[in-house]
Amino acid sequence: MTNDIYGPFPGGAAFPDPSWSAALTQGQRARYEELGTNLDVVERRIADACAAVGRARDEVTLIVVTKTYPAEDTALLAGLGVTDVAENRDQDAAPKAEQCRNLPLDWHFVGQLQTNKVRSVVRYANHVHSVDRLRLVESLSAAVLKSERPELGCLVQVALDKEHGEGAHRAGVAPEDVAEITDAIADTPGLRLDGVMTVAPLAGPLAGDPARAFERLTEIATAVRTAHPAATMVSAGMSGDLEQAIAAGATHVRVGTAVLGVRSPLR
Numbered sequence: 001m002t003n004d005i006y007g008p009f010p011g012g013a014a015f016p017d018p019s020w021s022a023a024l025t026q027g028q029r030a031r032y033e034e035l036g037t038n039l040d041v042v043e044r045r046i047a048d049a050c051a052a053v054g055r056a057r058d059e060v061t062l063i064v065v066t067k068t069y070p071a072e073d074t075a076l077l078a079g080l081g082v083t084d085v086a087e088n089r090d091q092d093a094a095p096k097a098e099q100c101r102n103l104p105l106d107w108h109f110v111g112q113l114q115t116n117k118v119r120s121v122v123r124y125a126n127h128v129h130s131v132d133r134l135r136l137v138e139s140l141s142a143a144v145l146k147s148e149r150p151e152l153g154c155l156v157q158v159a160l161d162k163e164h165g166e167g168a169h170r171a172g173v174a175p176e177d178v179a180e181i182t183d184a185i186a187d188t189p190g191l192r193l194d195g196v197m198t199v200a201p202l203a204g205p206l207a208g209d210p211a212r213a214f215e216r217l218t219e220i221a222t223a224v225r226t227a228h229p230a231a232t233m234v235s236a237g238m239s240g241d242l243e244q245a246i247a248a249g250a251t252h253v254r255v256g257t258a259v260l261g262v263r264s265p266l267r
Contacts, residue, residue, distance in 0.1 A: 010075045021079060032076045038259045039080055042242075046253065049246040060246055063108055063235075065256035067092065071099040073260060078103040086110045086129075086254055090117040097124035110197075110235075110254060112171040115139040119147075127153040129197040129235050129254075132173045137184050137191065144190030153194040155235055156181045158220055160213050161204035172198070175220055182224050182231065195233030195251070196221050200241055210241040214248035221249070 010020065010028050024032060042062065050057050063084040066074050074085055074096060083104065087093030088111025097107055101124075109125040112132075118139045121128065131137060131154045144152050159172025173181050178196065185193040198217045200210040214236050221234045237245025239258035246253065 010072060010079070028072070028076065031073065032079065034261065035073070035076055035259065036080050038261060039077075039082070042255055042258050045242060045258075046246065049243040052243075053247050055246065059251065061252045063110075063252055063254045064259050065110065065238075065254050066096070066260065067111075067256065069260050071096045074100050074105070075103060077259075078105055084108060084252075088112075090120050094120050094124065108254075119143045122147055122149060122152055125152070127155065127194060127233075129155045130157045130171060131155060131181065131185065132157045132159075132171055134181065134184055137181065137188055141188045141190045151190060151192040153192050153233075154185045155195050155197040155233055156185070156193075156224075158196050158198045158217060159201070160198055160206050160216055161201035163204070163216075175216075178220055178224065179227070182228060186228050186231075193224075193228050193231045195231045195235065196224055197233075197235035199236075199238070210237075211244040211248065214241075214245045214250065218249045 010024055021032070046060055046062060047057050050060060061084055063086045064077055064082050065086045066077070067088045077085065084106045086108040087096065093109065107125045108127045108129060109121050110129045113121060113128060113130050113136060115136060122140065122143045128140065131140070140152060140154065156178055157172040158175060158178055159170055160175065161170070162172065162174035163176070182193055185191050196217060198213070200213045201207050206213040206216065217234065217236055224231050233252055234250050235252040235254065236248070236250040237253040239255050242253045242255060
């Protein structure tokens with residue numbers, strides 16, 4: 001795959017041999033350096049946030065959200081040492097994951113997932129962060145079992161605004177319904193309950209206060225772990241609020257813009 005900035009796809013058979021970077025075009029090299037600079041800034045933010053609350057840096061995993069950006073960026077990120085990447089639309093993620101199949105990447109699906117996309121998503125995703133209904137649990141299980149792939153890690157998406165009667169049509173489970181979904185995942189073949197996920201709410205009493213929102217998620221995550229001790233993942237925090245998420249106990253932060261920038265995405 002090539003485009004007007006990149007030359008040959010920078011993720012060929014030589015990867016991850018260090019010599020692969022010698023073949024980068026001028027455009028690829030410039031983007032590689034840009035991404036590296038951005039990653040350094042984000043890494044410092046994560047390290048500082050951990051230090052501020054007495055957490056070890058290795059307690060927090062950076063997931064780079066590569067949505068709307070090309071597979072070439074994903075390959076360059078892998079070359080910079082990124083191991084976890086996320087996508088939110090299967091129509092974009094599936095071809096990108098296929099093109100990057102030789103790269104040492106752990107793929108996370110973080111968007112609202114329709115059941116008609118499940119068979120495709122389970123081909124490449126190792127974790128689905130957006131499980132929010134029993135029908136989706138059943139569909140994921142059926143697809144995993146049919147594909148004979150390893151267990152699929154699942155996180156329950158918690159919609160914190162639904163606790164206060166807001167966001168009825170938004171994705172995610174109301175806090176009072178989390179136990180039902182987590183129990184279902186834990187009891188369903190082919191699936192592994194990994195933990196919980198949220199996005200800072202846009203409505204309700206917690207809107208505009210990510211620190212309190214993430215503290216509420218931590219309370220929910222603690223209750224989940226009481227029933228399911230292995231469900232240790234707490235996926236929260238993005239480019240603008242990763243510090244608050246880490247302070248509240250997030251184990252995974254999902255960062256896109258702060259790493260990839262706000263330039264016009266390549267199509």
